[in-house]
Amino acid sequence: MSNWEMVITVAIVAIGTLFTRFVSFLIFPPGKTAPPFVLFLGKALPASVMGMLVVYTFKETTVFTYPYGIPELIAFLVTVGLHLWKRNMLVSIAAGTIIYMIIVQNI
Known part of the structure; x- marks a missing residue:
């Protein structure tokens, strides 16, 4: 894997992780019962x-x-x-x- 491919892979993993962390706050906003x-x-x-x-x-x-x-x-x-x-x-x-x-x- 080249350096550019490694950077892209890390960026995709980071974006996926952030997305899964933040989407729960969009689906279940504060004050709303899950x-x-x-x-x-x-x-x-x-x-x-x-x-x-x-x-x-x-x-x-x-x-x-x-x-x-x-x-x-x-x-x-x-x-x-x-x-x-x-x-x-x-x-x-x-x-x-x-x-x-x-x-x-x-x-």
């Missing part, structure tokens, strides 16, 4: 996305060969434990990721 289905999606999607990320994270974990999925299990337990304790998603995910990386690098 439809019940949109409100339902706002409540259901965060948990669904987190569940999908958990499944994606563990889908290739091998439990029958060394290290038997132990680093993933420890990182998962740290993440869940910190989230239940602190109720801060950023802290729990960051700590779980850091713990996982430290364990994997030292095996």
Whole structure:
């Protein structure tokens, strides 16, 4: 890909991102109640996305060969434990990721 093509690609992605961010304010202006289905999606999607990320994270974990999925299990337990304790998603995910990386690098 040439430099010009890369600039065009980044510009198209930026315009698409901005469009999807701003169109929601045009469809649902402030002061107007969103439809019940949109409100339902706002409540259901965060948990669904987190569940999908958990499944994606563990889908290739091998439990029958060394290290038997132990680093993933420890990182998962740290993440869940910190989230239940602190109720801060950023802290729990960051700590779980850091713990996982430290364990994997030292095996």
